[in-house]
Amino acid sequence: MKTDLHTHSTASDGTLKPAELVTLADSCGVKLLALTDHDTVDGLPEAKSEAVKHGITFVPGIEVSTLWNERSIHVVGLGIRYEDGKLARVFADVAEKRVNRGKDIGKRLGELGFPDAYEGALRFAAKKGTLSRAHFARWMKMNGYVKTVQEAFDVYLGDGCPAFIKTVWPSLEEGISIILNAGGIPVLAHPGRYKLPEATPLSQLMKEFYEAGGLGIEVCSGSQRSETEAMLADFARQYGFYASLGSDFHTIGGGRPRPGEIHTLPADLDPVWKHLPALAGIL
CATH class of the missing domain: 1.10.150.650 (DNA polymerase; domain 1)
Known part of the structure; x- marks a missing residue:
């Protein structure tokens, strides 16, 4: 089953409306799709409605901007509750x-x-x-x-460039808590993309993400080099992380894969979608 658990729409920094994104995903053969816009749930109702029309199983999501060791780190929340408006209020400050x-x-x-x-x-x-x-x-x-x-x-x-402005996002721990409190699964987004200094290597981020309550990592991502997948799979095994995958699609022709056009997970890893309560009995 073709799956994509990391995509963006015009609700944040994508160029397709939520319904257009779902239609594109359908044309790419995606059957399990999450919309994970940055720090907003505004696009979820439209995407969910369109997914029903296309027979796509929809996972409501979000990508939370957090700060770890003065670095911007993104955490995807999958299977979140958003209908009650609580998340929207949480992200008003963001x-x-x-x-x-x-x-x-x-x-x-x-x-x-x-x-x-x-x-x-x-x-x-x-x-x-x-x-x-x-x-x-x-x-x-x-x-x-x-x-x-x-x-x-x-x-x-980009980080360190002349027009880069450092922003005080929620801490990594706070971002994870926001997702957990909304009933979601916190997944470390595109871990292989972060350019971390030797003093705080990726292994340290993985350890602290785990200790803060993180439950999954993106092993396969359209926004990180495919060569990192074996290393990330090893981290998933070491910490017992659920494994996720996503194109990180933003726009057609943007240099990243279209929805669903990413590598599949190693067979021995534990797919995150098996742990989404809303999908129990469906997948």
């Missing part, structure tokens, strides 16, 4: 931080010779509270300041 960060990025880009960046990036965002670096990158590409979105990150927006 939305405000995104607005403030966006203004600071816009100011920094202006100083670098790119005027009106904040206003320009907002045109790519569904609303102010979902503004992200990806929206700035698309604005820069549209205006010819960079050739690709990735170039915008590599030269201007």
Whole structure:
């Protein structure tokens, strides 16, 4: 069964509306799909409704921005409760931080010779509270300041670059607790993508993620090198993590796989979807 448990829509920094994302996933043969927008659940009702039309089993999710050792670390929450509005209230503060960060990025880009960046990036965002670096990158590409979105990150927006603004997200422990309190399973997103210093290697992140209550890791991801999968599978075995996989799809032609077009998990690992209560008796 083709599965994708990490995707994005226009509710955060994707370019397809939730229903459009589901339709694309269906065309790619996906049968089990999670929408995991950054720090918002706004796209889940639309995606869930569209998934029913296509006969896709839908997993409500979110990707929580957290801070660990002064590094931005993302934690996917799968199988979350979102209908009661509690999660939306929790992330109202995060939305405000995104607005403030966006203004600071816009100011920094202006100083670098790119005027009106904040206003320009907002045109790519569904609303102010979902503004992200990806929206700035698309604005820069549209205006010819960079050739690709990735170039915008590599030269201007990425960690340590001239327009990078450090933001105080919830701690890793707080992010995990938010997901657990919403009935979800915390999954460390694309662990192989983080460029960690020798002082705090990936093994340390895995240990502290486990100790903080983390339950799963993405072994296969469209946003990390496939060569890391064997190493991540070993971490899953070492800590007994559930194994997840996802394309981290944001846009067509964005350099990442389309929904579902990722490697399958090693047969001996414990798939995370087997532990989602809402899927009991379905899969």
